[in-house]
Amino acid sequence: AQTVTQSQPEMSVQEAETVTLSCTYDTSESDYYLFWYKQPPSRQMILVIRQEAYKQQNATENRFSVNFQKAAKSFSLKISDSQLGDAAMYFCAFSYNNNDMRFGAGTRLTVKP
């Protein structure tokens, strides 16, 4: 069974600094997809970044980048130049066959001005 673990229930970062959110997963599959979703207080789920497991290059989206370590089954999210609007719950997610998506329990990120 695929599981996703986010070991940091809460994280905080100073505005303009960099923060890394951790995510590990467990699967026996070799071809899959990994995601980071952001959930602000509005509870809307917003896709932040997506990584295909067959790609070695780490995905980046502006200030957001990932460190994908396939052998270690690790998928961390780095947020550079943190902004107040980055404060939210961040969910790591795994998808193999598109039947469903497995989410981690989430990390609550606080950005201090």
Added chain:
Amino acid sequence: NAGVMQNPRHLVRRRGQEARLRCSPMKGHSHVYWYRQLPEEGLKFMVYLQKENIIDESGMPKERFSAEFPKEGPSILRIQQVVRGDSAAYFCASSPMEGREETQYFGPGTRLLVL
């Protein structure tokens, strides 16, 4: 291109009543997924549907819950005889039919409160 739409955004029901949650997928998407999020928890998969078919309902409670995705119209998640434990945010997501596009696009959710 409108995103995934869910309505109502907020729903209040008394114990024993029925709750109907609607989800309109993104244009061109024919796969719909329902998730439930209890307070302070991650999303939990409930059911996966394609048009007129339930593909995977392994996350759906065996009683009182049902889902459909008719040929025409939105997908419906129906909860009969609601109890307080049903209070949660219910998210719908959709993905397109073609290819191996794995990304699911989420709607804004419906917050159900059972009094």
